[in-house]
Amino acid sequence: MKDMTPETDTLEVRIWRGRDEGRFETYEVPARENQTVLDVVSEVQRHHEPALAYRFACRVGVCGSCAMTVNGKPRWTCRTHVQKVVDGGALTIEPLRNMPRIKDLATDMTDFFDKWHRAGGRFEGTRTRHDPIQPVDPESRARKNANAGIECINCAVCYAACDVVAWDDDYVGPAALNRAWTLLNDEKHGDQRGTLDAATAAGGCGSCHTQGSCMKHCPVGISPTRSIAGIKRMSLMDFLNMRGK
Amino acid sequence: MSDASVSRPRNAARNHRSYAAFIGHRLSGVALAVFLPLHFLALGLALEGRAALDGFLAYAENPLVKFAEWGLVILLGLHLCFGIRLLVVELLPWRGDDDDRAGLIGWGLALAILVGVVFLWGVI
Ligand code: SF4
Ligand code: SF4
Ligand code: FES
Numbered sequence: 001m002k003d004m005t006p007e008t009d010t011l012e013v014r015i016w017r018g019r020d021e022g023r024f025e026t027y028e029v030p031a032r033e034n035q036t037v038l039d040v041v042s043e044v045q046r047h048h049e050p051a052l053a054y055r056f057a058c059r060v061g062v063c064g065s066c067a068m069t070v071n072g073k074p075r076w077t078c079r080t081h082v083q084k085v086v087d088g089g090a091l092t093i094e095p096l097r098n099m100p101r102i103k104d105l106a107t108d109m110t111d112f113f114d115k116w117h118r119a120g121g122r123f124e125g126t127r128t129r130h131d132p133i134q135p136v137d138p139e140s141r142a143r144k145n146a147n148a149g150i151e152c153i154n155c156a157v158c159y160a161a162c163d164v165v166a167w168d169d170d171y172v173g174p175a176a177l178n179r180a181w182t183l184l185n186d187e188k189h190g191d192q193r194g195t196l197d198a199a200t201a202a203g204g205c206g207s208c209h210t211q212g213s214c215m216k217h218c219p220v221g222i223s224p225t226r227s228i229a230g231i232k233r234m235s236l237m238d239f240l241n242m243r244g245k
Numbered sequence: 246m247s248d249a250s251v252s253r254p255r256n257a258a259r260n261h262r263s264y265a266a267f268i269g270h271r272l273s274g275v276a277l278a279v280f281l282p283l284h285f286l287a288l289g290l291a292l293e294g295r296a297a298l299d300g301f302l303a304y305a306e307n308p309l310v311k312f313a314e315w316g317l318v319i320l321l322g323l324h325l326c327f328g329i330r331l332l333v334v335e336l337l338p339w340r341g342d343d344d345d346r347a348g349l350i351g352w353g354l355a356l357a358i359l360v361g362v363v364f365l366w367g368v369i
Contacts, residue, residue, distance in 0.1 A: 072257030072258070097256070163259070210267070225334075229334055
């Protein structure tokens with residue numbers, strides 16, 4: 001940022017305090033050349049507001065625990081540079097949408113994870129450790145489909161971005177369906193039928209309106225929209241008895 | 246410092262073309278749902294006999310009604326094109342991870358406008 005000479009300049013940071021009822025508190029922290037949104041939140045917690053509640057663990061974009069709403073968009077804060085998102089020297093930081101709030105920036109992610117199971121996301125192995133390893137062709141289409149979705153870090157950014165999740169409590173959401181799609185493309189998964197049935201049940205892939213907000217915001221570049229389209233196509237083929245193996 | 250004047254920022258996660266297409270598809274769908282019963286009413290009147298239909302057709306010549314019809318034709322074009330895009334997204338293979346055929350949104354809009362122009366042509 002041009003107008004940001006270190007030393008002197010400050011950021012105006014508004015942070016949500018409280019639960020559903022609450023208020024924005026404004027803090028001033030030094031603007032630095034290299035600073036992530038999580039750095040800013042940590043700085044506020046250490047120097048201004050020791051009781052500020054927020055979550056993080058790895059700081060390097062692996063654990064998926066640090067997501068918050070930053071200037072209106074869901075983001076992983078540990079890998080979001082302030083310079084990229086700051087708006088007129090100001091940052092507004094809120095908890096993620098679509099999940100019950102606990103306190104300040106921390107949300108209750110129980111439903112989000114329960115829905116992974118509802119969408120058929122549990123892996124069922126078919127072999128034991130005594131069997132030989134099942135070979136998987138890395139070039140097969142199914143494996144490529146699975147690879148495209150398996151790096152999900154469970155951050156719930158997509159879940160917070162999706163309006164259908166906001167409108168329909170029953171909808172399992174993009175991350176859970178993306179997980180189901182990776183299993184449906186995993187030759188080692190034993191319960192294909194169960195996963196397809198769960199992912200296409202009420203509140204499953206049929207609820208998605210292809211708004212694409214999930215795919216626009218996923219920090220690791222996964223496209224749940226694509227995965228969900230895949231499940232829809234697979235369920236149609238299945239219905240027509242044309243599903244290839 | 247607590248500041249009650251700070252308002253909540255709007256949900257910026259919606260600022261992209263695919264979301265706009267979703268809204269366009271939904272609103273045109275609702276408008277068509279309102280219009281279609283009238284359309285079937287007109288068809289029904291045609292079955293009932295000449296007088297009834299003529300009465301309705303005279304009403305349909307009213308410029309305001311014509312204007313509404315014109316809007317509906319555009320909405321129908323829009324709904325059709327955006328619906329086709331969804332079928333393409335959901336049924337055809339994807340060409341890339343973030344390729345939700347946003348290009349078809351512009352084409353759909355253009356086609357709907359073209360249909361509107363052609364309709365005007367026919368009316369005037
Ligand atoms: S594509 Fe589906 S899951 Fe993703 S944001 Fe849109 S409605 Fe939600
Ligand atoms: S799909 Fe992307 S945005 Fe959604 S939980 Fe996984 S990593 Fe996060
Ligand atoms: S702290 Fe682990 S992903 Fe951000």
